[in-house]
């Protein structure tokens with residue numbers, strides 16, 4: 001695989017992102033959760049719903065040539081989505097996406113990030129500096145999943161560090177940080193509008 005590039009996600013990426021999420025769940029979480037739970041998580045997601053999520057959150061994709069091989073987004077102070085195509089796994093794509101998200105969070109003035117990690121993603125979030133806050137049983141399409149609530153404290157950046165760069169050092173956010181977020185105070189631990197997880201059941 002050629003070195004993936006990271007760029008802002010576009011509404012036109014919705015179909016590719018939807019397929020990527022399904023593949024990542026089916027292949028990369030097989031054996032982590034029971035097969036019927038994996039299938040329940042992987043199915044029922046429409047490109048329209050993904051497009052709506054793209055439009056209201058700050059998202060990025062990793063691309064290799066024209067292929068979308070990774071996707072992640074920031075919703076308030078939550079790293080809400082982090083998916084990498086299994087064929088591109090284990091090569092630092094998730095780290096590159098995460099670092100872009102963290103740079104954006106710092107540029108937005110956030111002093112912490114949260115994530116609700118699958119058991120598959122939890123080791124990666126630990127490597128990114130997150131600590132466990134607790135575990136939950138959540139429902140997705142009626143089936144239970146154990147997930148890990150995680151958080152990372154961010155030191156405030158110096159003003160000239162508040163630039164979002166991709167893995168090649170280019171500024172990928174520019175002035176495109178979703179402006180309403182800059183204008184609104186960001187509450188601590190707001191409810192996620194787009195979480196892939198269903199309601200907490202225990």
Ligand SMILES: CC(C)(COP(=O)(O)OP(=O)(O)OC[C@H]1O[C@@H](n2cnc3c(N)ncnc32)[C@H](O)[C@@H]1OP(=O)(O)O)[C@@H](O)C(=O)NCCC(=O)NCCS
Pocket residue numbers: 024025028029080081082083084085088089090091092093094095096116117118119120121123124125127
């Ligand atoms: C979890 C996932 C995003 C990781 O993507 P990836 O591109 O393979 O991850 P990376 O190669 O960037 O690895 C990131 C770091 O986590 C570490 N890591 C990843 N998986 C790991 C594992 N199973 N055990 C231990 N460490 C792991 C890597 O060693 C790496 O550490 P480093 O950067 O300090 O060297 C990907 O497997 C995926 O999409 N999983 C299925 C969907 C999912 O669960 N998404 C999260 C929903 S909350």
